[in-house]
Amino acid sequence: MGKTANKQMICEVLMEHAGADRDIIALCSDSRGSGSFTPFVEKYPEQFVETGIAEQNLVSIAAGLAKCGKKAYAVSPACFLSTRSYEQCKVDVAYSGTNVKLIGISGGVSYGALGMSHHSAQDIAAMSAIPNMRVYIPSDALQTRELTEALLKDSKPAYIRVGRNAVDPVYEEGTFSLELDKAVTVCQGEDAAVIACGEMVKPAMDAAEMLAAEGIHAAVIDMYCIKPLDEEAIIKAATKAKAVVTVEEHAPFGGLGSMVAQVVGRECPKRVLNMSLPDEPVITGTSREVFDYYGLNAAGIAARIKEALA
Amino acid sequence: MNLKALAYELRKDTVDLIRAGKAGHIGGDMSVMEILVELYFDQMNISPENMDSPDRDLFVLSKGHSVEAYYSVLAAKGFFPKEQLHREFSKFGTRFIGHPNNKLPGIEMNSGSLGHGLPVCVGMAKAGKVDGRTSRVYTVMGDGELAEGSVWEGTMAAAHYGLDNLCAVVDKNRLQISGNTEDVMAHDDLHERFRSFGWNVIDVADGNDIDELHVAFEKAKSVKGKPSVLIANTIKGKGSPLMEDKAGWHHKVPNDEEYTQIIKDFKKAEEAVR
Numbered sequence: 001m002g003k004t005a006n007k008q009m010i011c012e013v014l015m016e017h018a019g020a021d022r023d024i025i026a027l028c029s030d031s032r033g034s035g036s037f038t039p040f041v042e043k044y045p046e047q048f049v050e051t052g053i054a055e056q057n058l059v060s061i062a063a064g065l066a067k068c069g070k071k072a073y074a075v076s077p078a079c080f081l082s083t084r085s086y087e088q089c090k091v092d093v094a095y096s097g098t099n100v101k102l103i104g105i106s107g108g109v110s111y112g113a114l115g116m117s118h119h120s121a122q123d124i125a126a127m128s129a130i131p132n133m134r135v136y137i138p139s140d141a142l143q144t145r146e147l148t149e150a151l152l153k154d155s156k157p158a159y160i161r162v163g164r165n166a167v168d169p170v171y172e173e174g175t176f177s178l179e180l181d182k183a184v185t186v187c188q189g190e191d192a193a194v195i196a197c198g199e200m201v202k203p204a205m206d207a208a209e210m211l212a213a214e215g216i217h218a219a220v221i222d223m224y225c226i227k228p229l230d231e232e233a234i235i236k237a238a239t240k241a242k243a244v245v246t247v248e249e250h251a252p253f254g255g256l257g258s259m260v261a262q263v264v265g266r267e268c269p270k271r272v273l274n275m276s277l278p279d280e281p282v283i284t285g286t287s288r289e290v291f292d293y294y295g296l297n298a299a300g301i302a303a304r305i306k307e308a309l310a
Numbered sequence: 311m312n313l314k315a316l317a318y319e320l321r322k323d324t325v326d327l328i329r330a331g332k333a334g335h336i337g338g339d340m341s342v343m344e345i346l347v348e349l350y351f352d353q354m355n356i357s358p359e360n361m362d363s364p365d366r367d368l369f370v371l372s373k374g375h376s377v378e379a380y381y382s383v384l385a386a387k388g389f390f391p392k393e394q395l396h397r398e399f400s401k402f403g404t405r406f407i408g409h410p411n412n413k414l415p416g417i418e419m420n421s422g423s424l425g426h427g428l429p430v431c432v433g434m435a436k437a438g439k440v441d442g443r444t445s446r447v448y449t450v451m452g453d454g455e456l457a458e459g460s461v462w463e464g465t466m467a468a469a470h471y472g473l474d475n476l477c478a479v480v481d482k483n484r485l486q487i488s489g490n491t492e493d494v495m496a497h498d499d500l501h502e503r504f505r506s507f508g509w510n511v512i513d514v515a516d517g518n519d520i521d522e523l524h525v526a527f528e529k530a531k532s533v534k535g536k537p538s539v540l541i542a543n544t545i546k547g548k549g550s551p552l553m554e555d556k557a558g559w560h561h562k563v564p565n566d567e568e569y570t571q572i573i574k575d576f577k578k579a580e581e582a583v584r
Contacts, residue, residue: 025440049436052470057429057463064433067418068441069364072433087423088460092430096412096420 006144006162007075007105008036013148014073018044024152025065026073027051029058034164035075035105055080059088059100066098071152078104078161079111082123089159094132099155102127103162107137108198108249109277109287110164116281120161125254127159128227134158135226139201140170143224146178161198165287168202170222183230185237189217192305193237195260196247197223200275203291204247206298211305218245218305229259235267243271243308247301249291252276273308275301313520316386317347318580321549323382323392325572328563331378331400333408337559338452339379341483341518341544345450346383348523354448358388361416367445368434370419372427373452373481374409375561380417381406389416425458427451428478432468435476435537443475446531450479454486457495462507468537469508476537477530482517483546485557500541510538517542550575 004012011026018024018040027049032038041048049065051058055076062072074081081104082089093100104123111118127135136151136158138144144162151158170186178184186201187194187208196204201222208218219237223230238244244264246257257274264272275296283293291297295304321343328334350356354367371380381399385392398404405413409422419430427449435447455461468476480500488494497503504511510533512526523542530538546560547553550572564572 046440049433051463051467054463054467056425056460057432057467060426060429060460060464061433061436061467063419064430064435065437066433067430068368068434068437070437070440088426088429091420091423092426 003166004141005036005164005166006138006141007164009141009144010103010148010162011035011037011040013145015040015043017152018047021071022047023069023071024073025049025070026075027058027062029053029055029076029080031076031105034077035103037075055085056088059085059102060092062100063088063092063096063098066100072100073103074100075103075105077118078107078120078123079118082120082126082159086126089127089133090130093157094130097132098157100157101151102159104159105162106164107161108163109282109290112286112290113284115284119282121251121277123159123161124226124248124250124256128254132157134228136160136224137198137226138162138224139198139222140167142169142171142173142176143178146176147224150178150180163199167199170201170205181225181228181230183225183233184222185219185233186222187218187220189219190240191216192218192243192245192309193241194218194220194245194247194301194305195223195234195237195256196220197226197256198249200247200249200296203296203298204301207301207305210298210302216305216309223256226256226259229263231263234260234263238264238270239268243273245273245275245301245305245308247275247296249296250276252279271308273304275304311351312584313347313351314583315580316351317343317520318549318576318583320347320379320382320386322573322576324378325564325569327378327382327396327399329569330396332563333400334378334563335375335561337485337546337553338373338376338481338483340548340553341546342373342376342450342481343379343548344518344520344523345479345481345542346379348520348527349448350383350387352524353527355445358415365443365445368418368431368447370427370431370449371410371421372449373424373455374421377409380410384416387416390414424452424455425460428461429464429467431476431478432464432471432473435468435473436471438475439471439473445475447476448479450481452486453480453482453484453491453497454494456480456497456500465504465507465509472535473537474534477527477540478537479540479542481544482541483544485546485555485560487557487560489557504539508536510536512538512540514540514542517544518548549579
């Protein structure tokens, strides 16, 4: 698979189906360019709704369309979608049970130097706390494609966060098929269990490879399904391991780490170390620079795994 | 059917419901009653028989706190038994929540947080346009609700998309929980505001008069290319001088003495329109 940004992959999948399925409607809040949705707008103008820079309106309109049988895809920067229109996501989408897929683009620190206003380090916590809202963070383009295909088949609300730039592949074409809401064990190992999501999966795999050379074997789990969380996969990996490390592009509270710790604490208590962004505005830089600074890279994860095992 | 008399019968049902549930936004229930009765018993193509039809007219009660009036109207329309409503309203485990719940038949969307109904209706009306339907979409907002910024996002979008299948109603009873709307957040130039956003604005001098509402809704239907809004001048607590125009009756359960007086007043008003 070549380098296709995850957000672009969502657009491509929807375009593959939009011709035959006229109920697919995409909505943007002046975000068609940043969401890579311009090709969709050009090819299916009647199946596109522009709401202007009005994210609350974006989500409510999507809910109204969905109530009338449409498959609504609200595409907007994750930072605004998950907090500016939080109440619309809660009441009009989740509580009212409308078939709206909330596509949070350029999530996490994708916008890098644009600063905290444009970072979405709270979206996992916020969205997961809403009953009847599912939360997904795919790790690469192939998984994004399979996830988008799977979610097209159901009519329940979901929030999907994708990053801004193309990412290195985690999966290989032809060898991967997605089972919805089942986490993927991408590396086997019984010393430590690393549970990661989104853009943190690849560096976690690289860390496991580095450690394997030293005789430390870590399992790496791609928990793209944050909610419903694949608890079975967590318990299975954590039970065998001596310690658990979680890695996420999110604030330290209420994210993947908190959720994993909750499950491990209940089912198979042992040490859980959480790796995340800090509880402060992140340092200015590209997302790569930000990850490196906070140790959210292969070397940093490897060091943390060793610390967990020490 | 005498809708004017029906409005007073349903006012009594509503007050009974509030007494049974020991809670309710009674003032707004009374001001919105004729609007709901005219919509459900004259304007809208909606009934328990066609409630799943894609061609039904759609309604969202944006001022969701007037749920007691809404539930009473829906019960009278046959969506659920009145006895069940009165037995269960606001009680432990019920689906008859203190704000509209779309797990109940006849209710499209959950509401309760203000400023959501109009934008949702924009989506519904847009879907109607996309699918080439002739059905219409209605919402009722409170005047205090108009301080919510999301209302104006929806107002903008409805005009942008020329949604003439959408009709909003402002239940302008001039009172909100803290007092007079003009003191809390003034908007007496409401007509100009909607007009400047590109809407067709229809003033309803007496928003508690079924005949005036009927004329206004019919006028709204005939206007093409833009959405319509009815600014309905209503009286909060309408039907009993005990409650009328009193902010203290925004959310209140009448005691036995008050109840007797209110029902007497309703009866008198009903006789006058029979």
